[in-house]
Amino acid sequence: MANPLEFQQTIRLQADDLREELSSLAEWESAMKQKNQAVKLKTIVEPALPPIRGTAPLSTTPAAAPTAKPSEDHITHAKDQGNECFKKGMYEDAIRWYTKGINYDPMSSTMHLLYGNRAMCHLKRSEWDKAEQDATTCVQMNRTYSKGFYRRALSRKALGKLKDARADLETVLALVPGDTEAVKELTDVTEKLRRQQKDESTTSAPAKPRKKLVIEEVDDDEDQVSAPASQAGAQKHVDPMHDTEQAARHKHETEELIRAREHEEATRKKKAAEDEALRQRQRRTHSRVEEIVDDEPEPPKKSVASKAPAPAPVIRPRNITTPVFTRDSLAEPKSYTEFQKIYNDIKSDASLWDHYLSLLAASKMSKLFGSSLTPEILVDMLHAAARKPPDQAAELLKGLATVRRIDELIMFFEAPDKEVAKSALKSAEASLTPKDLELLRRLFA
Numbered sequence: 001m002a003n004p005l006e007f008q009q010t011i012r013l014q015a016d017d018l019r020e021e022l023s024s025l026a027e028w029e030s031a032m033k034q035k036n037q038a039v040k041l042k043t044i045v046e047p048a049l050p051p052i053r054g055t056a057p058l059s060t061t062p063a064a065a066p067t068a069k070p071s072e073d074h075i076t077h078a079k080d081q082g083n084e085c086f087k088k089g090m091y092e093d094a095i096r097w098y099t100k101g102i103n104y105d106p107m108s109s110t111m112h113l114l115y116g117n118r119a120m121c122h123l124k125r126s127e128w129d130k131a132e133q134d135a136t137t138c139v140q141m142n143r144t145y146s147k148g149f150y151r152r153a154l155s156r157k158a159l160g161k162l163k164d165a166r167a168d169l170e171t172v173l174a175l176v177p178g179d180t181e182a183v184k185e186l187t188d189v190t191e192k193l194r195r196q197q198k199d200e201s202t203t204s205a206p207a208k209p210r211k212k213l214v215i216e217e218v219d220d221d222e223d224q225v226s227a228p229a230s231q232a233g234a235q236k237h238v239d240p241m242h243d244t245e246q247a248a249r250h251k252h253e254t255e256e257l258i259r260a261r262e263h264e265e266a267t268r269k270k271k272a273a274e275d276e277a278l279r280q281r282q283r284r285t286h287s288r289v290e291e292i293v294d295d296e297p298e299p300p301k302k303s304v305a306s307k308a309p310a311p312a313p314v315i316r317p318r319n320i321t322t323p324v325f326t327r328d329s330l331a332e333p334k335s336y337t338e339f340q341k342i343y344n345d346i347k348s349d350a351s352l353w354d355h356y357l358s359l360l361a362a363s364k365m366s367k368l369f370g371s372s373l374t375p376e377i378l379v380d381m382l383h384a385a386a387r388k389p390p391d392q393a394a395e396l397l398k399g400l401a402t403v404r405r406i407d408e409l410i411m412f413f414e415a416p417d418k419e420v421a422k423s424a425l426k427s428a429e430a431s432l433t434p435k436d437l438e439l440l441r442r443l444f445a
Contacts, residue, residue, distance in 0.1 A: 004257050004258075078101030079117070082098040082118075112148065120151055135152030146179070150168070153185060157185070169182050173186065326352075330346075336368055357381060358388075362396070365400060371405050375413075378410075382417075393424060394432050397424060397428050422445055
């Protein structure tokens with residue numbers, strides 16, 4: 001069964017990630033406005049125009065093929081020189097070359113490579129703030145450049161910004177699924193976050209104010225320098241007011257969850273007691289519960305002529321027999337109480353139980369079960385679905401999907417029960433439409 005406290009912590013982490021993303025978006029919009037203003041101030045070079053119609057060309061020699069812009073040659077040369085210095089471990093020289101290339105044309109389509117490579121050099125020199133700033137500019141210029149996100153994740157991890165680092169690593173895996181380095185770093189960052197939250201919940205020491213960085217932004221494209229190994233982490237700074245509000249909100253949500261569970265448990269016990277009382281009242285009248293056969297002989301008639309006392313009648317115990325169900329004697333239940341009674345009698349007979357479930361109409365399951373379906377019965381129904389042909393398994397699962405509170409029952413499944421649900425879904429896949437399959441995967445898988 002899932003721990004409610006861990007469930008609450010997961011929700012809180014996701015909410016914090018969303019807030020961080022919105023803050024990053026606002027900073028990006030501000031930086032883009034600054035970039036647009038800088039573009040307007042740049043000198044616009046008039047393009048070369050063709051000769052006026054009717055005028056003779058100035059030269060009869062054929063025009064030479066267009067050559068690359070000098071700035072592009074300079075940028076490529078600076079990048080190549082920076083890469084050579086990086087390979088030799090001359091990181092400071094490499095930074096100077098990458099900076100020189102960036103200064104030639106900050107708006108070039110290949111600038112994200114130079115920013116990414118310079119961020120790599122800063123990582124090698126343990127200059128975490130500079131590495132984060134360059135990596136941020138890199139990914140803003142090219143949102144599909146996975147290495148930029150990875151390098152920013154390493155710098156943020158070293159700065160103690162674990163939530164931001166985790167978001168960047170998740171982006172890397174979305175762009176490059178299965179990246180081993182990103183998977184390794186994501187596992188490490190997630191474990192650090194768990195330990196950090198555990199420490200925050202057990203300590204009352206005031207936290208230091210959060211450290212903020214000014215990040216320059218540009219726009220979005222690919223690279224040539226390999227990613228580094230993991231960098232050492234630094235102490236994370238937390239806003240004390242935010243931490244206090246978060247702890248109070250978490251406490252309130254936990255109390256609400258406990259109260260809801262207690263209320264649900266009390267309601268379930270009350271209903272179970274009412275059902276048991278109803279079964280006791282119907283016990284002697286229900287034709288399928290028990291049959292009482294009285295084998296007592298009639299008392300002997302007294303003889304008028306005999307004066308001897310009649311012998312005491314022999315009292316024999318009554319024979320109580322329980323019904324024996326067969327496939328022909330089973331019928332579609334009219335109520336959940338009737339369904340539950342038959343379930344208790346036939347659940348040990350897999351063949352009979354499978355046949356009984358085939359009598360249930362999928363469209364009537366929601367009304368039949370209401371909110372009374374128990375986890376034990378649900379698991380046995382999923383066992384039966386896993387044994388059925390695809391069409392019958394699909395009908396049974398689609399019917400169960402309409403039952404109230406079915407998602408709550410599945411949420412608290414143990415690991416073996418979850419495997420049974422997956423087996424049932426796999427058995428039904430061949431007869432499900434893509435839409436129904438997607439719906440049932442979200443519920444049972």
